[in-house]
Amino acid sequence: MLRATAWPEPLQFIVLPVPGLKPIALREIPPIALGPGRLGDWQTVMATLTPLLNQYHEIKSRYADCILLFRMGDFYETFYQDAEITSKVLGIALTSRPHGKGERVPLAGVPWKSVDSHIAKLVKSGYKVALCEQLEDAKAARVVVKRDVTEVITPGTVTRASLLEERKNNYLGAIASDGGLLGLASCDLTTGDFLVTELD
Secondary structure (H helix, E strand, O other), rough: EEOOOOOOOOOOOOOOOOOOOOOOOOOOOOEEEEEEEEOOOOOHHOOOOOOHHHHHHHHHHHOOOOOEEEEEEEEEEHHHHHHHHHHHHHHHEEEEEEOOOOOEEEEEEEEEEHHHHHHHHHHHOOOEEEEEEEOOOHHHOOOOOOOOEEEEEEOOOOHHHOOOOOOOOEEEEEEEOOOOOOEEEEEEEOOOOOOEEEEE
16 A cells, blocks of 8 residues: 555555556666676666666666656667567567677667557557657757656556547546545546545
């Protein structure tokens, strides 16, 4: 259970599994070889990476349960485990590229012009998607373009018209308990429908 600090104590939220929502295993970043058969500590490992991958890992650490679509010019790229999942779900090539000293990183990308259809496939396959955008002009960047997540898309929080089915509601639900009382709420972000009730 997660305690909601914005609500009066002892109100609690009950976190229920969402049918069909696939968790991404929160594995460690793959070990990075520092030489034949040698692995380094985290700081040593991060020091071997390019500034771009350091930025990626910092952002990914905040959205570890999402597929992170990382904007790089005209493409959204995925790395490591996200690339493996994206490649499989979307039926696109899984490649790799060098990043840092002797490190090849799994990579799969999609053009920005067709990203909505790819997001739709990932979400319909049960994954959460975090969209990481470039927040400044690449020409103005000193070392690496500033980036951050601007949107997290889940089956219940889709608001993009291109990802919605016209004749189907898209509800998001919540349950709260307080002693013997149970509060139920659901809303459809796209239509504004909001339903709430209390049970004892």
